[in-house]
Structures are given as structure tokens and as C-alpha cells.
Amino acid sequence: MGYKVVVVGATGNVGREMLNILAEREFPVDEIVALASRKSLGTEVSFGDKTLTTKDLDTFDFTGWDMALFAVGSEATKKYAPKAAEAGCVVIDNSSLYRYDPEIPLIVPEVNPDAIEMYSNKNIIANPNCSTAQMVVALKPLHDRAKIKRVVVSTYQSVSGSGKDAIDELWNQTKGMYVPGQEVAPSVYPKQIAFNVIPHIDVFMDSGDTKEEWKMIAETKKIVDPSIKVTATCVRVPVFVGHSESINIEFEDFLDEDEAREILRTAPGILVVDKREDGGYVTPVECVGDFATFISRIRQDVTIENGLNLWCVSDNLRKGAALNAVQIAELLGRRVLKKG
Numbered sequence: 001m002g003y004k005v006v007v008v009g010a011t012g013n014v015g016r017e018m019l020n021i022l023a024e025r026e027f028p029v030d031e032i033v034a035l036a037s038r039k040s041l042g043t044e045v046s047f048g049d050k051t052l053t054t055k056d057l058d059t060f061d062f063t064g065w066d067m068a069l070f071a072v073g074s075e076a077t078k079k080y081a082p083k084a085a086e087a088g089c090v091v092i093d094n095s096s097l098y099r100y101d102p103e104i105p106l107i108v109p110e111v112n113p114d115a116i117e118m119y120s121n122k123n124i125i126a127n128p129n130c131s132t133a134q135m136v137v138a139l140k141p142l143h144d145r146a147k148i149k150r151v152v153v154s155t156y157q158s159v160s161g162s163g164k165d166a167i168d169e170l171w172n173q174t175k176g177m178y179v180p181g182q183e184v185a186p187s188v189y190p191k192q193i194a195f196n197v198i199p200h201i202d203v204f205m206d207s208g209d210t211k212e213e214w215k216m217i218a219e220t221k222k223i224v225d226p227s228i229k230v231t232a233t234c235v236r237v238p239v240f241v242g243h244s245e246s247i248n249i250e251f252e253d254f255l256d257e258d259e260a261r262e263i264l265r266t267a268p269g270i271l272v273v274d275k276r277e278d279g280g281y282v283t284p285v286e287c288v289g290d291f292a293t294f295i296s297r298i299r300q301d302v303t304i305e306n307g308l309n310l311w312c313v314s315d316n317l318r319k320g321a322a323l324n325a326v327q328i329a330e331l332l333g334r335r336v337l338k339k340g
Contacts (some may be wrong), residue, residue, distance in 0.1 A: 001028075001030065001339050002027075002028035002029050002030040002339060003027075003028060003029060003030060003066040003067060003329075003333065003337070003339055004029075004030055004031045004032075004064065004065045004066045005022065005027070005029050005031070005032045005033075005065070005066065005067055005068075005069070005329070006032075006033050006035060006060075006062065006065050006067070006068035006069070006084070006089065007019055007022075007032070007033070007034050007035065007068075007069050007071070008035045008057060008068055008069065008070045008071060008072055008076075008080065009035070009036065009070065009071035009072035009076075010034030010035060010036055010045050010052070010054055010071070011034075011036045011040040011043045011045060011054060012071055012072070012163070012164070013160060013163060013164060013167075013317055014071040014094055014317060014321045014322050015034075015036075015045075015069075015071035015072075015322075016045055016046075017317045017318065017321065017322035017323075018069050018071055018322040018325060018326060019032075019034065019045055019046065019047045019052070020046070020322075021318065021322050021323050021326045022047070022326055022329075023046075023047050023048030025326060025330070027326060027329065027330065028333070028339065032047060032052065033052070033055055033060075033065075034047070034052040034053075034054045034055065035054060035055055035056070035057040035060055036054035036055075036056075036057060037057060037058075037072075037076070038056060038058060040054055041054060041055070041056055042054060057072075057076075057080060061087070062083060062084040062087035062088075062089040063087045063088065063089075064087075064088075065084075065087075065089040066089065066090065066337060066339070067089060067090045067091075067092060067329055067332060067337075068081075068084045068089050068090070068091050068092070069092050069094070069325050069326070069329065070091055070092065070093045070094055070095065071094050071321070071322070071325075072095065073095055074095045074096055074097040077093055077095045077097045077098075078097055081093055081097070081098075081124060084123075085122060085123035085124050086123075088123070089123070090119060090123050090124075090125065090332060090337075091123060091124045091125065092125050092127060092325050092328050092329055092332075093124060093125070093126055093127060094127045094321055094322075094325055096129065096215065097126075098122075098124055098126040099126045099128060099129070099215070099218075099219060099222075100218060100222070101122075101126070103118070103121040103122055104118070104121065104122055104124050104125065104126050105117075105118040105119060105125050105126065106126045106127075106128055106219060106222050106223055107125055107126070107127070107128075107223075107324075107328050107331070108128060108133055108136050108137060108223055108324060109324070109327040109328060109330070109331045110137050110140065110267070110268040110269040110327075111136050111137060111140040111223055111224060112140075112223050112224070113331055113335070116328075116331050116332060116335050116336060117335075117336075119332065119336065125328055125332070127321065127324050127325050127328065128219045128223060128324070129212070129215040129216065129219055129320075130157075130161055130243060130316040130319075130320025130321055131155050131157060131212065131215075131216055131232075131234065131243055131245065131316075131320070132215060132216050132219040132220060132223070133314075133319055133320050133321075133324050134243060134245065134293045134312055134313075134314035134316075134319050134320060135151075135153060135216070135220065135245055135247060135312060136219075136220055136223050136224050137267075137268075137269045137270060137293045137314075137319070138247065138264065138267075138270065138293060138295055138310065138312050139151065139220070139224055139228075139247075139249070140224055140267075141263050141264060141266075141267035141270075142249065142251070142255065142260060142263060142264070142308075143224060143225060143228070145255060145259075145263055146251040146252065146253040146254070146255040146306070147251060147252040147253060148224075148225070148228050148249055148250070148251055148252075149228070149229065149250045149251060149252050149306075150228070150229040150230070150231075150249075150250040151220065151228060151229070151230045151231070151247060151248070151249055151250075152231050152232075152247075152248040153216065153230070153231075153232045153233075153245050153246065153247045153248070154232070154233045154234075154235065154245070154246045155201075155212075155216075155232065155233070155234045155235055155243060155244070155245050156197075156235055156237045156239070156243065156244040156245070156246075156284075157201060157212075157234060157235065157236050157237065157243045157244075157316070158237065158239040158240055158241050158242050158243055158284060158316055159188075159193060159236065159238070159239065159240060160240055160241045160316060160317055161201075161236075161243065161316050161320070162188055162189075162236075163188075165187075165188050166188045166189070166193075167240055169184065169186070169187060169188045169189065169193060170193050170194055170238055170240065171240075172184045173186075173192060173193060173194035174194040174195070174238070176194075177194055177195065189236065193236065193238050194238055195238060196238065197235050197236065197237050197238070198235065198236040199233065199234075199235045200236070201213075201234040201235070201236055202215075202234075209232075210234060212232075212234040213232040213233065213234050216230060216232040216234070217230040217231070217232060239284045239285075241284065241288045241315060241316065241317060242283075242284025242285065242287045242288055242313060242314070242315055242316060243284070243313070243314060243316040243320060244283070244284055244311065244312065244313045245311070245312040245313075246309070246311060247309070247310050247311075247312055248301060248307065248308075248309050249301075249307065249308045249309075249310070250301075250304050250305075250306060250307050251306040251307070251308070252306065253306060254305075254306045255306065255308060256300075257298050257299055257300045257308060260298055260308055260310075261274060261298050264295050264298070269291075269292060269293055269319070270292065270293050270294075270295055271292040271293070271294050271295070272294075272295050272296070272298070273294055273295075273296050274295065274296045274297065274298050280296070281296035281297055281311060282294035282296050282311075282313045283313065284313055286313075287313045287314055287315050288315050289315060289318070290315055290318070291318060291319065291323055292314070292319075293312060293313075293314040293319055294312070294313045294314065295310055295311065295312055296310070296311040296313070297309065297310055297311035298310045
């Protein structure tokens, strides 16, 4: 016996990826439905070798369905997620709406699987921000060994994190650089993204941090350990898919780079590619379509007493969004619902 699964926002980048990953990982599905807004009603989406026709989110009855994977914005989630939860359908939400609610678990299965038990508070589970998800997968096994005091992270985030319009903007701006008269002005982003980097993701806050930077700080504390100090600079780069992060970690105890490398090699969800030679590291192009979080450039930071540097790369549509949501669904099934 399997699960009755709903994918909300099935026509978007993340929703389509959720369907792909559910099929790839052979999630035990008895019945699946793809929901979309009325403007996308009737759109066909793939689920393995099947084709699903999207149904209307506005009129859908969640009663009798086991779990709903939400891949829509906060406003739509605010309207429809409580309806699903009240109908007895467990919501796994990819938006930022519920991440900071103390009664709702914020889960990365490799890091804090025991938090799944909190789902029953509101029948809702939150999926973290894409940049946070890959970072905490790397931090947790190291934190268990040497306890992290402080993290300094700079991100290099792909345009797919902003949706299809951002992908189109990068593509069209890049073409327009070479074709006179076809230049494309910034629309999704405040400045040109082609052949450029933009140190601005989400809105600015009074502190001077952007909301994206604040998310990484707050979510790391909630998922890993509230005592960890985090400072972040989040940057959008002209890459279609795949987020990269340069992470500097200060520990309470000394951790040798070789031991750190071995810890990460055996940690769940991580692949270490760390050769000190040309090409002996992973870049965003190589991580696309992969489930893993890749770690490279592991080395001692000699400027502080107990410091390490590392490079972290992951497919943001997978581990940063859809894959993590499916892994939460798998965890929910194993630990709580126990059908599949």
C-alpha cells in the first residue's frame, strides 16, 4: 500500500522537479494529482512515464490525501496550506511562510530527522531556503565532531532560484550582448545579470542584510544549533542552475583538514571531490541533476585558531528545494505514516 500524494504548483520549475524526483526515487505512490492555478489549468506535466493533467487548486478537496508537496509562493501557501492541513493532509511546504514558526519543524533529513515528530502540531512541515539546505548538510557532521562557533558564508546563487522569468532574462540578455538592437534591460533583477554578479537577493532589511542572508542565519540556528553565529553575503551569478558557497568555519576544538575530509566522505548526502590539481573540484555545471551536495577545496584556515575553509555546490532545484521536500516525504512515511 502506498500514498496519495498531491503536488501543488506542478507547472513551475520546482513542482516539475518534485514530480521527476518522486518518480526517480520510486516513492510509493498509489495515487498522485498535480495542482495548478487556473491560468495553468489543463497543462500537462510528466510523472515518470505517465502524463498528468493539472487540476484546479482553488476547488480541490484535500480530504483523504496523505501528503501535499507545496511549490508555490507564500501568498498561495497561506491560503491553501491550512485547508490541506485541516483536511488531514500533511503539508510539506517549500515557501518561506512557515520556516520560522516555532511550532512547525524545519527539516533537512540528513541533519535533524527527529524534528519530524513535530509535524503533528499543525500538520505542516517546512522546507528550508535553498542556500541553507546545502550548507547545513555540510555543517552538521563537522559540528558533531568539533562544535561550530561561527560561520562566514558567501554564496554564488544561480538564476533558477528566482524562477523561469529569471532564466529567460539571463538567456535573452546574454544573446542581446552580441546582437545589436536586441539588448534586454533588467526586469527580474535590479541590474544586468548577464556577465555580471549582483550582491542582492531578496529585500533589504534595516540591519543592511538582505532577507536571503537573514534566512541563512535564522534557519541554520533552527536546524543545526541556535548557538552557531552566522554571517552571510548572498550573491546572484549568471549561472542557470546550481548554487555554490564559499564557507569559512570556526570551531571550538581543533579539526584537522584530513579528518574533516574523511568525516564529510562518510556523511549522508555528501560527495567529496577534493584534489589539489586542475579541475579537482566541482562546479555548478557538474552538479545539475544530481542528488548530492558536493564538497571541495577543504583546507585549514591558518588565520584563526580552529578554522576550516570549504567549497560547497548543489543543484538548487533538487537538494535546495524539490529533493529535500521528497526526502521529507520519505522520512514522514518511514517514521510516522508507515504505509509504503
